[in-house]
Amino acid sequence: xxxxxxxxxxxxxxxxxxxxxxxxxxxxxxxxxxxxxxxxxxxxxxxxxxxxxxxxxxxxxxxxxxxxxxxxxxxxxxxxxxxxxxxxxxxxxxxxxxxxxxxxxxxxxxxxxxxxxxxxxxxxxxxxxxxxxxxxxxxxxxxxxxxxxxxxxxxxxxxxxxxxxxxxxxxxxxxxxxxxxxxxxxxxxxxxxxxxxxxxxxxxxxxxxxxxxxxxxxxxxxxxxxxxxxxxxxxxxxxxxxxxxxxxxxxxxxxx
Amino acid sequence: xxxxxxxxxxxxxxxxxxxxxxxxxxxxxxxxxxxxxxxxxxxxxxxxxxxxxxxxxxxxxxxxxxxxxxxxxxxxxxxxxxxxxxxxxxxxxxxxxxxxxxxxxxxxxxxxxxxxxxxxxxxxxxxxxxxxxxxxxxxxxxxxxxxxxxxxxxxxxxxxxxxxxxxxxxxxxxxxxxxxxxxxxxxxxxxxxxxxxxxxxxxxxxxxxxxxxxxxxxxxxxxxxxxxxxxxxxxxxxxxxxxxxxxxxxxxxxxxxxxxxxxxxxxxxxxxxxxxxxxxxxxxxxxxxxxxxxxxxxxxxxxxxxxxxxxxxxxxxxxxxxxxxxxxxxxxxxxxxxxxxxxxxxxxxxxxxxxxxxxxxxxxxxxxxxxxxxxxxxxxxxxxxxxxxxxxxxxxxxxxxxxxxxxxxxxxxxxxxxxxxxxxxxxxxxxxxxxxxxxxxxxxxxxxxxxxxxxxxxxxxxxxxxx
Ligand code: SF4
Numbered sequence: 086x087x088x089x090x091x092x093x094x095x096x097x098x099x100x101x102x103x104x105x106x107x108x109x110x111x112x113x114x115x116x117x118x119x120x121x122x123x124x125x126x127x128x129x130x131x132x133x134x135x136x137x138x139x140x141x142x143x144x145x146x147x148x149x150x151x152x153x154x155x156x157x158x159x160x161x162x163x164x165x166x167x168x169x170x171x172x173x174x175x176x177x178x179x180x181x182x183x184x185x186x187x188x189x190x191x192x193x194x195x196x197x198x199x200x201x202x203x204x205x206x207x208x209x210x211x212x213x214x215x216x217x218x219x220x221x222x223x224x225x226x227x228x229x230x231x232x233x234x235x236x237x238x239x240x241x242x243x244x245x246x247x248x249x250x251x252x253x254x255x256x257x258x259x260x261x262x263x264x265x266x267x268x269x270x271x272x273x274x275x276x277x278x279x280x281x282x283x284x285x286x287x288x289x290x291x292x293x294x295x296x297x298x299x300x301x302x303x304x305x306x307x308x309x310x311x312x313x314x315x316x317x318x319x320x321x322x323x324x325x326x327x328x329x330x331x332x333x334x335x336x337x338x339x340x341x
Numbered sequence: 342x343x344x345x346x347x348x349x350x351x352x353x354x355x356x357x358x359x360x361x362x363x364x365x366x367x368x369x370x371x372x373x374x375x376x377x378x379x380x381x382x383x384x385x386x387x388x389x390x391x392x393x394x395x396x397x398x399x400x401x402x403x404x405x406x407x408x409x410x411x412x413x414x415x416x417x418x419x420x421x422x423x424x425x426x427x428x429x430x431x432x433x434x435x436x437x438x439x440x441x442x443x444x445x446x447x448x449x450x451x452x453x454x455x456x457x458x459x460x461x462x463x464x465x466x467x468x469x470x471x472x473x474x475x476x477x478x479x480x481x482x483x484x485x486x487x488x489x490x491x492x493x494x495x496x497x498x499x500x501x502x503x504x505x506x507x508x509x510x511x512x513x514x515x516x517x518x519x520x521x522x523x524x525x526x527x528x529x530x531x532x533x534x535x536x537x538x539x540x541x542x543x544x545x546x547x548x549x550x551x552x553x554x555x556x557x558x559x560x561x562x563x564x565x566x567x568x569x570x571x572x573x574x575x576x577x578x579x580x581x582x583x584x585x586x587x588x589x590x591x592x593x594x595x596x597x598x599x600x601x602x603x604x605x606x607x608x609x610x611x612x613x614x615x616x617x618x619x620x621x622x623x624x625x626x627x628x629x630x631x632x633x634x635x636x637x638x639x640x641x642x643x644x645x646x647x648x649x650x651x652x653x654x655x656x657x658x659x660x661x662x663x664x665x666x667x668x669x670x671x672x673x674x675x676x677x678x679x680x681x682x683x684x685x686x687x688x689x690x691x692x693x694x695x696x697x698x699x700x701x702x703x704x705x706x707x708x709x710x711x712x713x714x715x716x717x718x719x720x721x722x723x724x725x726x727x728x729x730x731x732x733x734x735x736x737x738x739x740x741x742x743x744x745x746x747x748x749x750x751x752x753x754x755x756x757x758x759x760x761x762x763x764x765x766x767x768x769x770x771x772x773x774x775x776x777x778x779x780x781x782x783x784x785x786x787x788x789x790x791x792x793x794x795x796x797x798x799x800x801x802x803x804x805x806x807x808x
Contacts, residue, residue, distance in 0.1 A: 234703065
């Protein structure tokens with residue numbers, strides 16, 4: 086909209102993206118700029134606190150919530166390439182800080198302007214990628230937190246439908262957990278393994294060349310299992326495909 | 342008791358027949374429920390109503406309990422109050438012994454399991470016969486129920502044939518389901534007619550009529566409660582509803598969520614013992630109202646759990662239950678609802694694994710017909726477990742260390758700058774196949790090799806270059 090000031094976005098990169106797969110962060114940044122946002126990456130961010138929150142360590146989780154809120158208060162929107170970290174901010178922070186008179190309102194304000202990237206692009210910015218091509222078949226896994234806590238299902242699919250040449254295949258049990266569950270996958274490794282094995286089998290049966298999802302944690306779990314099984318499925322975060330970056334190495338592939 | 346749960350889970354995971362049995366039953370239940378809901382567009386409204394009914398009753402429990410007692414007593418039933426499982430067991434055994442009962446038939450009741458009734462009856466020297474087909478199967482196998490709707494769902498048809506062959510005199514002539522059911526009928530019919538006492542549970546206690554309501558798909562509750570001289574109902578105090586209409590509102594939710602049916606085959610109301618002129622019915626009716634932790638839940642953060650109508654949908658849709666089955670949970674109630682209830686019943690120290698062994702994927706809450714936020718309640722147990730120091734030391738240390746680091750962004754950046762290249766040393770090509778301290782991960786899957794430089798480092802370098 087010419088003349089109107091561009092919305093400012095604080096990009097939260099998530100600790101996994103920061104360490105394991107920075108290109109997801111860069112793809113997110115690119116998409117946000119293409120959609121017409123002014124993007125900044127606050128330096129005071131680290132981890133959203135989800136591991137502490139899910140372990141019952143509310144004190145540490147609340148510390149990290151306050152730190153994150155303080156770092157992002159100045160932006161119109163907070164955007165993340167992860168449904169589960171977004172859900173932590175949207176639902177977890179207000180709950181964690183509900184009894185804190187100084188922070189309860191700030192947590193609610195933060196929650197109200199926090200978005201997962203595909204829902205932000207589709208619902209808030211009305212963005213659709215233009216001129217993207219990818220000749221491949223792909224299947225999509227709905228990560229649980231994004232799906233059930235934030236209602237993300239239609240947005241990534243709608244965005245992906247703009248990528249020319251991309252053939253989307255249904256994944257039976259697409260809304261069934263992959264067994265990642267944050268610390269669950271190491272605390273109850275055997276159970277997690279049984280769950281992700283079933284997921285990998287379902288993915289392999291689709292025959293799709295690519296597996297896409299919106300959360301790096303789940304992707305690492307599924308990609309790691311697929312690789313251990315010797316499957317050739319290549320795994321990408323949705324934003325990498327949307328940003329036209331899926332020609333490069335997939336998760337677990339080394340850049341040449 | 343960290344090890345026992347994990348051991349039980351591991352044993353279950355290693356049993357392919359168990360997995361087959363679970364997949365057959367829960368898979369069917371999932372499909373049927375989905376079809377039933379597709380044909381029931383008012384489901385959301387019905388669910389909101391069900392939730393409101395239960396919340397109302399829970400908020401006015403004392404009122405409805407008094408009303409129920411008054412009306413049930415007026416119908417000639419004797420109402421007993423049990424504060425805990427021991428008291429409930431004692432009341433039931435006392436009634437049995439006073440009646441000089443030798444043989445007791447029992448229609449499925451999870452509450453009976455919760456209060457340890459089977460053992461109590463055995464200790465009192467009373468023969469107990471389970472009349473539900475599935476309960477009959479697990480009684481032959483000497484097991485506890487593994488699901489609240491299909492207690493024997495962990496057993497395949499083939500295994501049941503074996504049990505019947507060994508346990509029925511004479512054994513069934515063939516292994517087809519019809520012949521086996523006939524055989525069970527023959528064995529059970531004798532017991533129905535010679536039992537001194539019939540014990541049943543109740544799905545609803547109806548305050549304004551003083552009646553109890555029990556639903557089954559086999560009609561065995563009728564045969565358990567009608568011929569014997571005495572009928573004992575054991576029920577949790579949260580089973581109250583204001584009126585019959587409310588019971589039906591909940592019944593619609595219960596059946597669709599549990600089996601995907603529209604109606605149960607049998608829905609029976611018991612309102613007091615036989616009156617003069619009645620064709621049949623017991624001479625005495627006793628109702629044992631059991632608290633066993635429920636009023637405590639009323640006052641704490643687990644209050645919403647009192648809405649549970651025991652439909653089993655949460656376990657049918659749970660990824661963990663579907664891998665390990667009900668016995669691995671180790672309590673009376675398995676699956677997500679059991680993981681919330683077992684710490685109430687058995688204490689958190691003995692069951693802290695249960696609320697933890699959950700991926701928090703939220704599917705249970707999505708399917709729960711009365712909208713119980715199961716993941717939120719599980720998180721509440723984790724919080725309590727953390728606060729009470731029940732979580733294992735290494736986990737506490739790990740989370741604490743991580744949080745300390747994450748609270749210092751500059752130190753955090755430094756740590757990633759040093760840590761990532763170090764971690765990369767464990768990898769070949771793009772994957773790490775073994776990583777010290779991450780054995781839980783790498784035992785089963787590869788780990789993508791981390792980036793040489795974090796996003797933050799790369800981003801900052803770009804920003805500098807731009808300036
Ligand atoms: S918690 Fe909900 S889904 Fe689970 S058994 Fe109870 S009512 Fe059914």
